[in-house]
Amino acid sequence: MAKLKKRVNDMEAFRRMLATQDLKATPQRIAVHEVMMEKVHASADTVYDAIMEKGGCKITRASVYNILSGLADAGIYARRMTSSSKMLFDVNAYRHIHLYDTRNHELMDIEADDLLAAADMGIRRRRFRGYKIDDIEVHILCHPTRKKLI
Ligand SMILES: [Zn+2]
Numbered sequence: 001m002a003k004l005k006k007r008v009n010d011m012e013a014f015r016r017m018l019a020t021q022d023l024k025a026t027p028q029r030i031a032v033h034e035v036m037m038e039k040v041h042a043s044a045d046t047v048y049d050a051i052m053e054k055g056g057c058k059i060t061r062a063s064v065y066n067i068l069s070g071l072a073d074a075g076i077y078a079r080r081m082t083s084s085s086k087m088l089f090d091v092n093a094y095r096h097i098h099l100y101d102t103r104n105h106e107l108m109d110i111e112a113d114d115l116l117a118a119a120d121m122g123i124r125r126r127r128f129r130g131y132k133i134d135d136i137e138v139h140i141l142c143h144p145t146r147k148k149l150i
Pocket residue numbers: 041090092096098107108109
């Protein structure tokens with residue numbers, strides 16, 4: 001049985017990663033990462049709204065998008081495209097499988113290295129005429145079987 005996994009980097013690890021990429025730990029990047037540590041997977045709009053709700057940091061919606069994109073380009077975050085064509089950023093840049101909640105449009109990390117290895121073995125040896133595989137991402141589409149507790 002796959003276990004739910006929620007691994008996020010702490011702020012000191014984030015600062016060290018920024019330094020290795022010659023990126024400054026600006027108040028805006030720190031505000032974005034604070035939200036990402038809490039949400040794990042989020043769109044630029046979600047991150048912007050959460051920063052505005054908290055207050056205390058001046059930032060535009062475009063800047064939030066640029067920061068998230070820059071962090072993804074630097075390999076600190078990852079980009080995840082959902083089946084509803086929504087771009088989410090993932091604070092966990094390592095390869096992992098997601099459960100995608102099709103009702104709430106949320107991604108959850110699951111620890112299932114055996115499934116990832118099986119998908120790799122089954123797909124990487126296949127040939128798709130005219131295409132070369134760049135990467136394999138596995139999103140398991142699902143919906144909750146219980147109502148959320150309020
Ligand atoms: Zn993830």
